[in-house]
Amino acid sequence: MCCLLSLPNKNSNVNDAQEPIGYQCPAMVTSTSDCVTLAHGEGGFMMRRLIRDRIRSKLPPLVSDLGDAVDVGEIEGSIAITTDSYVVSPLFFPGGDIGSMSVYGTVNDLAVAGAEPLWLTLSLIMEEGLPLAVLDRVIESVAKAAILCNVKIVAGDTKVVPRGAVDGMFINTSGVGRLPRNAPPGASHIQRGDLLIVSGPIGRHGISVLAARENLGFTPEPRSDSASVQHATFALQTALGGDLRSMRDATRGGISAVMHEWAEASGLTMKLDEASIPTTADVRGVCELLGLDPLYVANEGTFVAAIAACSVERAMDVLQLIPQTASAAVIGEVIESTISPVVIERLLGRLLAVDEPAGAPLPRIC
Amino acid sequence: MKYLDEFREAKRAKQLVEEIRKTVTRRWVLMDVCGGQTHSLLRHGIEEALEDYIELIHGPGCPVCVTPIEAIDLAQRLSMRPEVIVTSFGDMLRVPGSQDSLLGVRSRGGQIRSIYSPIDAIKLAQELPDREIVFLAVGFETTAPATALAVLQADRLGLKNFSLLVAHVRVLPAMEGLMLLPDNRVQGFLGAGHVCTITGLDAYKPFVKRFRVPVVVTGFEPIDLLYGIREAVRQLERGTSELVNCYSRSVQPAGNLSAMKAVDMVYRVVDMPWRGLGVIKEGGFALNDRFQYMDTQRRFVDAIELPIHVETRCRSADILTGRIKPTACSEFGKTCCPEQPLGAPMVSSEGACAAYFRYQTRILT
Numbered sequence: 001m002c003c004l005l006s007l008p009n010k011n012s013n014v015n016d017a018q019e020p021i022g023y024q025c026p027a028m029v030t031s032t033s034d035c036v037t038l039a040h041g042e043g044g045f046m047m048r049r050l051i052r053d054r055i056r057s058k059l060p061p062l063v064s065d066l067g068d069a070v071d072v073g074e075i076e077g078s079i080a081i082t083t084d085s086y087v088v089s090p091l092f093f094p095g096g097d098i099g100s101m102s103v104y105g106t107v108n109d110l111a112v113a114g115a116e117p118l119w120l121t122l123s124l125i126m127e128e129g130l131p132l133a134v135l136d137r138v139i140e141s142v143a144k145a146a147i148l149c150n151v152k153i154v155a156g157d158t159k160v161v162p163r164g165a166v167d168g169m170f171i172n173t174s175g176v177g178r179l180p181r182n183a184p185p186g187a188s189h190i191q192r193g194d195l196l197i198v199s200g201p202i203g204r205h206g207i208s209v210l211a212a213r214e215n216l217g218f219t220p221e222p223r224s225d226s227a228s229v230q231h232a233t234f235a236l237q238t239a240l241g242g243d244l245r246s247m248r249d250a251t252r253g254g255i256s257a258v259m260h261e262w263a264e265a266s267g268l269t270m271k272l273d274e275a276s277i278p279t280t281a282d283v284r285g286v287c288e289l290l291g292l293d294p295l296y297v298a299n300e301g302t303f304v305a306a307i308a309a310c311s312v313e314r315a316m317d318v319l320q321l322i323p324q325t326a327s328a329a330v331i332g333e334v335i336e337s338t339i340s341p342v343v344i345e346r347l348l349g350r351l352l353a354v355d356e357p358a359g360a361p362l363p364r365i366c
Numbered sequence: 367m368k369y370l371d372e373f374r375e376a377k378r379a380k381q382l383v384e385e386i387r388k389t390v391t392r393r394w395v396l397m398d399v400c401g402g403q404t405h406s407l408l409r410h411g412i413e414e415a416l417e418d419y420i421e422l423i424h425g426p427g428c429p430v431c432v433t434p435i436e437a438i439d440l441a442q443r444l445s446m447r448p449e450v451i452v453t454s455f456g457d458m459l460r461v462p463g464s465q466d467s468l469l470g471v472r473s474r475g476g477q478i479r480s481i482y483s484p485i486d487a488i489k490l491a492q493e494l495p496d497r498e499i500v501f502l503a504v505g506f507e508t509t510a511p512a513t514a515l516a517v518l519q520a521d522r523l524g525l526k527n528f529s530l531l532v533a534h535v536r537v538l539p540a541m542e543g544l545m546l547l548p549d550n551r552v553q554g555f556l557g558a559g560h561v562c563t564i565t566g567l568d569a570y571k572p573f574v575k576r577f578r579v580p581v582v583v584t585g586f587e588p589i590d591l592l593y594g595i596r597e598a599v600r601q602l603e604r605g606t607s608e609l610v611n612c613y614s615r616s617v618q619p620a621g622n623l624s625a626m627k628a629v630d631m632v633y634r635v636v637d638m639p640w641r642g643l644g645v646i647k648e649g650g651f652a653l654n655d656r657f658q659y660m661d662t663q664r665r666f667v668d669a670i671e672l673p674i675h676v677e678t679r680c681r682s683a684d685i686l687t688g689r690i691k692p693t694a695c696s697e698f699g700k701t702c703c704p705e706q707p708l709g710a711p712m713v714s715s716e717g718a719c720a721a722y723f724r725y726q727t728r729i730l731t
Contacts, residue, residue, distance in 0.1 A: 214482055216482060275376070284370075288370065291402075291457075291716075346409065346410050346411055347374060347376050347379050347410040347411060347412075347588050348376070348379055348380065348383065348410060348411040348412065348414075348415050348588075349376070349380075349411075350411035350414055350415065352408075352409070352411060352725050353724075353725070355704075355723065355724050
């Protein structure tokens, strides 16, 4: 409902705020020198200066600049490539922002495939009028996340489009990683009897962004789980080898979407146990209030894994030692194909079908 | 959330199911009035657990399901006017009108925003003084007070660019209408807890007296519903008909007086067409004389078209009155599903068909 080209509210100062929260609806910046203008995207000196002073200077130096391309050197073994676009609104939300998310999200896509993330590209599409201070904060956040993930931003692009053509700023990142021999074989190798694990409480990102976008005014504000999962995925891969069948970050569509994909790929049924699926009190509370089901709500730093039953204890030991995945839990098992691809055991011990998400969940009326 | 967990305790739920099974000597027919109850009954497998003992009919208590098609069509037409922004609750956006849903119209350029409270629409009207903000006001007695407060606030602020398309409906007249149907089979009601929180328990006394039918007001958690069902079947087995409050942590005898006062200040009771059910006597609210200047239908008289007859294969009337189960509809799950709904009950998170589609109680174990 609000846009994001906004100044901090009265109670927070952009410089001393630790977390980029508390941003409110638009007090439009009037002086064009404080904003991104169409000229910043036209290829002239303004664009060069913008890229040099506000983007490249903040990111770690490139490997070897070839002008329009970059030489990243040689790589051993298989290469994994992924790409993702980030259009989150608002740009800043409790627990994250579009900058760090655009790094973590793509790193996570590589990590859950079993690849070691190495390089990212970064494309920015900005709306005319975007405050330069906002761009600065996003780029700083990108840089910080890239360092944390140990990935290099090796190429980039900036475009500016007229006001209204995008919602503040969109980001695309593509990622390249090295795929080791012990990468999980994938969802088609999931077997009957395998157990399903989730790495942490579900639904935190979706609820955080919804509450921030719609100014729902919950206290404390629900926080996103946006983070890199590569330490946990790497640890699991090392400890379990081939017993780790498949991993997926449960982004849009939540756990339910991943379960449906796995059911289709394996030809088996994913059976969940409602009581054992971890959720935080605030996510549950907001979901109850709005008539949403956490199973369908997006995550940005939480993944699910299918693991051979004999290795589950080891997997839990590994995950519980990592702070980010300390509340990982076994949430279900893979069973022979039944009439429905995904089922859930609820209160009275009956199995009920879990349907596939159809579009974004809509809040109910009363 | 510990508070809620107590009402979802599996052990207690299983005990209550057993007690209900032991109590009944014949298969009674109960109606859960509210869509929220319908979803809870299906989600937690209660309907299935009691299938051989009780027939549950899922009543008309889904506000988007009964919103007249003309109101949706009018909102859609207005949203295409450059000066208008239509606002409503998220649930409403997927409900099909005669041609399309609000979401569909939005993708073709209609100005439609989903809001969480009527006050959001007021804020929008203040922020955009040169736009006309239309609020499609739907819901039962639960949401009518919030809309009434928005009307009072808009009036105080002297807003000239805010209007309401009022489609608020009243539960009790609909229950009376159902009891008067010649083929009515309902023998007891699970009263809608949230509606009663506003209207108060006492509002149901004349109904119980007139129709001699048990009304047990319940909440929405599985344990709440099971207590309600147990009380209803105990009465039916005894041959009594009483008004019992099984949701006393929320429902008071007199209800929420300040909410009712706001409703009285703003609305008058009118006969209202319910989608799928026809006109229900005293079944809805309209703005009273004092606030009629905020009525969208008065402000945009030129946008009003004569009601059209819409051919539909949706059997919502049969569903909402309990004549058939959603699964008995020949379109269910075939041409009608949540992504491509033929009618409103397949849309909402409170619609009976959507509940069956989502939690379809196929027996798997």
